[in-house]
Amino acid sequence: MTNETAEYSLSRPCRKVPQWDIETDIAIIGFGASGASAAIEAASAGAKVTLFEATSGNGGTSALSGGEIYLGGNGGTPIQNAAGFSDDTEALYQYLLMAGGPNADAAKVRLYADNSLKHYEWLLAQGVEYKNSFIPQRIVEPDTDDCLIWSGSEEAWPFSEQAKPCPRGHTPKFMGMGAGRYLMDKLAARVTALGVDVRYDSRAVALITDESSRVIGIVIRNAGKDSYVRARKGVALCAGGFVMNREMVKKNAPWMLQSNHPIGTVDDGSGITMGQSVGGAAINMSEGFVTLPWYPPESLIKGIFINERGQRYINEDCYHGRTAHHGMQQRSTRLFSLQDSETYGEPLFGQFAKIGIAGTGDTWEEVEKELELPAGSLTTTVELYNRFAAEGSDLLFHKAKKWLKPLNKPPFVALDCRIDVCFYPTFTLGGLDTLPTGEVLNADRKPIAGLYAAGRTACGLPRWGEGYSSGMSLADATFFGRQLGSRVVSVA
Amino acid sequence: MTNETAEYSLSRPCRKVPQWDIETDIAIIGFGASGASAAIEAASAGAKVTLFEATSGNGGTSALSGGEIYLGGNGGTPIQNAAGFSDDTEALYQYLLMAGGPNADAAKVRLYADNSLKHYEWLLAQGVEYKNSFIPQRIVEPDTDDCLIWSGSEEAWPFSEQAKPCPRGHTPKFMGMGAGRYLMDKLAARVTALGVDVRYDSRAVALITDESSRVIGIVIRNAGKDSYVRARKGVALCAGGFVMNREMVKKNAPWMLQSNHPIGTVDDGSGITMGQSVGGAAINMSEGFVTLPWYPPESLIKGIFINERGQRYINEDCYHGRTAHHGMQQRSTRLFSLQDSETYGEPLFGQFAKIGIAGTGDTWEEVEKELELPAGSLTTTVELYNRFAAEGSDLLFHKAKKWLKPLNKPPFVALDCRIDVCFYPTFTLGGLDTLPTGEVLNADRKPIAGLYAAGRTACGLPRWGEGYSSGMSLADATFFGRQLGSRVVSVA
Structure with a gap:
């Protein structure tokens, strides 16, 4: 070990290889959605594919998800059409560009927007089924086998002003929540059917480079023994993000440590770190996703969020991840969702997410006092909001008119959304800079020969906590996993 | 060139060296404060030092600064003592730890706090002179030759609660602003006197490594010709940060692009990128300093800042860089400083910083209207603040009592602090992870043999925009430049 x-x-x-224990065309590290998609495309094209997974089973963090994929454009999927939406490619492009934030990757967004409908068809071809149904209410994910939902901030300011809104979250036909496992079962079955050589309990510990710095293989550790894997066409890092590596989070995105609910399986940053070890550039490393599943019921959206200074901070009708992300920037451990008797409904995930009731009252003064907020801090905010709501125009945060209603019907309730108490799941959005083909880039944006990455090891479509929408990460992982799989094979 | x-x-x-054109013990890249300090220590210890500077003169970005150095602890400098302050080492330690933010480097803070007084003496020994004087008023930097000022948030919440306040900004005895040039002249004179081989117009283009990945030299480009420099003991990257490389800023700290006033000379990120090319880990890359010199006169501190939603966002008595940093997080291009006839005074740097008057009025309603803010947004904030001020306790933002005064004496003024118009200078605080000795670390925090970094190429004492205080960067650059210089020489 020491040696x-x-x-x-x-x-x-690694630069000294005693012998090649395994020879393959493509070594893929990680059996989540991106690794599986890469394997399917590469194997379909006739390449010999070896897939190494650190754990004893497939699925990775993708299997922990709701299985939603952000799809649309090109006139819309049949499911969007049936629900009455004709999705425009440019609207999808604009939305994803905006959702990607100030450092959005226009090339990736372009490719994805143009090919999203084809990607839907590819998913069907892998055996993923979708029910032809739409849930118009605002939810987090279906607890039925229904498909289409509003899974982002499409109808909310400022997104609604720049891209024609359309629901694009497509959840597989799987009864209940957690369809990520279902999605991975389908992809894994295809991987197996295509004869991919899958090695479990096999952890990647180092890339192997030749004298010209080309990546030619990878060292894999299994039961304490190292194997030297030659990858004739390339190594693909599909090993997840780094949210489980708390030291790495501290060094790159310390704000995320406010949440003690990292969502990951391995996600130890090893894919990113190995990429960096051969000159790969990691970008956007401070960005992450965070949320709090505070709705449904959607009537809660008519309430308002305040921080512990009594200040409102977001248009509450945007995606739950956006409200949570802004909440986490408040320098306020205590956050409250204020409701009146007409808007209040017990949060569906309240118990699970530990969203309790922080205070109640027959007047807002009483609530303010019970929350121990300085006199006037909450009440002036509610007063101002109620006036805007009555006038039908939220001049401060631009919440859409349909969600505006004066909070003036007692009794009043303040939901407890404390950052250190509630369930604020989080994962990282920074990673290796790649071309749409999956080629890993150095700081000069020159490809590193033989090295590829996809999924959260790479910095893809989702790269801005403020703009994240459900289904963006799996869309990115599956679609760009596929690009990678095709590309590796095509390189001479 | 192509080859x-x-x-x-x-x-x-670079891994193929046709010949060694220059041989030295230590190759230092960059002639700013960190490079100069490293050179002085290494040359004093008898090493052969070659210093490469990309431009035609010395000073780097350090020479653009006010020349302040954050010094204290250990009972205090003679200047602190003469002003009536006995600075405590633990207070300095606590303050710097807090100022460093959630990812502060405790080892560096410890070493600096323990040795800050000795570092003051070292500065004197290099010929830097300090006048024995203290300016108790809150200013940005002296426009005289005075020395000691409050250069951070020491007396402001929450810092004041955790570390006993003491002024620690030491400005050299130089008449007028911009003592950074004076400081660099003194250090440069020492570098010359010690016989350091200084090569101007010499840009580093690549590190040279041997088969074991040890850094053994550097390629230097001068007038289009490359020279291969062998550095027997090590290469020191003292090449500044990356604020002038706007693409790199976009990839790592896009929020900083709100300011179009990057402060730098070269600062193209080349030091950091070269470090990464051999496996060096760059950390905290999203962090940066930003400020707006909105005071003096210090009476302005009695006013309040609001964003374009009429919301207050900071205790205005903290360091100007902290108020500006919080301002930049407001998602609000327009920012205002509200003043009444008793607190208003023309900002000393108003013209320079483009701080104009956005609105005036005999009532706050008039001001609100002139600023085109939604009715009630500004006025309720002022009302609440005035009540807190009258009661002597700022319950929302904890501004210290001495700065509290109801803003109720007309006429009223709103100073225009627009982010896209005013002078918000900014520089980066992320860089290579290093030991206090300057050894560059990889992602596992293992040193990379032969490679060192200091100043803004490294991630040092200042690494959190919210906590930055004037003098921290030069303190870090000079002190850890020295550590580096000593360490390189001592390695066999």
Whole structure:
């Protein structure tokens, strides 16, 4: 062991290979959605694919998800059409560009927007089924086998002003929540059917480079023994993000440590670190997704969020991840959702998410007092909001008219959305800079020969906590996993 | 040229050396404060030092600064003592730890706090002079030759609660502003006197590594010709940050692009990128300093800042960089400083910083209207603040009592602090992870043999825009430049 770690590590490539234990065309690291999609495309094209997974089963963090994929454009999927929506490619492009934030990758967004409908068809071809149904109410994910939902901030300011709104969250036909497992079962079955050589309990510990710095293989550790894998066409890092590596989070995105609910399986940053060890550039490393499933019922959206200074901070009708992300920037551990007797409904995920009731009252003064907020801090905010709501125009935060209603019907309730108490799941959005083909880039945006990445090891479509929408990460992982799989095969 | 760039680049180390054109013990890249301090210590210890500077003169971005250095602890400097302050080492330690933010480097803070008084003496020994004087008023930097000022948020919440306040900004005895040039003249004179071989117009283009990945030299480009420099003991990257590389800022700290006033000379990120090319880990890359010199006169501190939603967002008595940093997080291009006839005074740097008057009025309603803010948004905020001020306790933002005064004496003024119009200078605070000795670390925090970094190429004491205080960056650059210089020499 001592000799081994002295020779190489996640952060230091291996340059001395005693022998090749395994030879393959493509070594894929990680059996989540991106690794599976890459494997399917590469194997379909006739390549010999070896897929290494650190754990004893497939699915990765993708299997922990709701399985939603953000799809549309090109006139719309049949499900969008049946629900009465004709989705425009440019609207999808604009929305994703905006959702990607100030450092959005226009090339990736363009490719995805143009091919999203084809990607839907590809998913069907892999055996993923979708029910032809639409849930118009605002929810987090279906607890039925229904498909289409509003899964982002499409109808909310400022997105609604720049891109024609359309629901695009497509959830597979799976009864109940957590369709990510279903999605991965389908993809994994295809991987198996295509004869991909899958090796479980096999952890990648270092890339192998030749004298010209080309990546030619990878060292895999299984039961304490290292194997040297030659990958003739390339190594694909599909090993997830880094949210489970708390030290790495601290160094890059310390704001995320406010949440003690990282969502991940392995996600130890090893894919990113190995990429960096051969000169790969990691970008956007401070960005992350965070949410709080505070609705449904959607009537809660008519309430308002305040921080512990009594200040409102967001248009409450945007995506739950956006409200939570803004909440986490408030420098306020206590956050409250204020409701009146007409808007209040017990949060569906209240118990699960630990959203309790922080205070009640027959007047807002009483609530303010019970929350121990400075006199006047909450009440002036509610007063101002109620006036805007009555006038039908939220001049401060631009919440859409349909969600505006004066909060003036007692009794009043303040929901407890404390950051240190409630369930604020979070994962990272920074990673290796890649071309749409999956080629890993160095700081000069030059490809590193033989190295590819996709999924949360790469920095893809989703790269801005403020703009994240459900289904963006799986859309990115599956679609750009596929691009990677095709590309590796095509390189001579 | 084509062959050359194919062989190596900032992001790809050079591994084939036709011949050694220059041989030295230590190659230092960059002649700012950190490079100069490293050179002085290494040369004093008898090493052969070669200093490469990309421009035609010395000073780097350090020379653009006010020349303040954050010094204290250990009972206080003679200047602190003369002003009546006995600075405590633990207070300095606590303050710097807090100022460093959630990812502060405790080892560096510890070493600096323990040795800050000795560092003051070292500065004197280099010929830097300080006048024994203290300016108790809150200013940005002296426009005289005075020395000691409050250069951070020491007396402001929450810092004041955790570390006993003491003024620690030491400005050299130089008449007028911009003492950074004076400081660099003194250090540069020492560098010359010690016989350091200084090469101007010499840009580093790639590190050179041997088979074991040890850094053994650097490629230097001068007038289009590359020289291969062998550095027997090590290469020190003291090449500044990356604020002038707007693409790199976009990839790592896009929020900083709100300011169009990057402060730098070279600062193209080349030091960081070269470090990464051999496996160096860059951390905290999203952090940056930003400010707006909105005071003096200090009476303005009695006013309040609001965003374009009429919301207050900071205790205005903290350091100007902290008020500006919080302002930039407001998602509000328009920011205002509200004043009444008793607090208003023309901002000293108003013309320079483009701080104009956005609105005036005999009532706050008039001001609100003139600013075209929604009715009630500004006035309720002022009302609430005035009540807190009258009661002597700022329950929302904890501004210290001495700065509290109801803003109720007309006429009223709103100063225009627009982010896209005013002078918000900014520079980066992320960089290579290093030990206090300057050794560059990889992602596993293992040193990379032969490679060192200091100043803004490294991630040092200042690494959190919210906590930055004037003098922290030069303190870090000079002190840890020295550590680096000593360390390189001592390694066998």
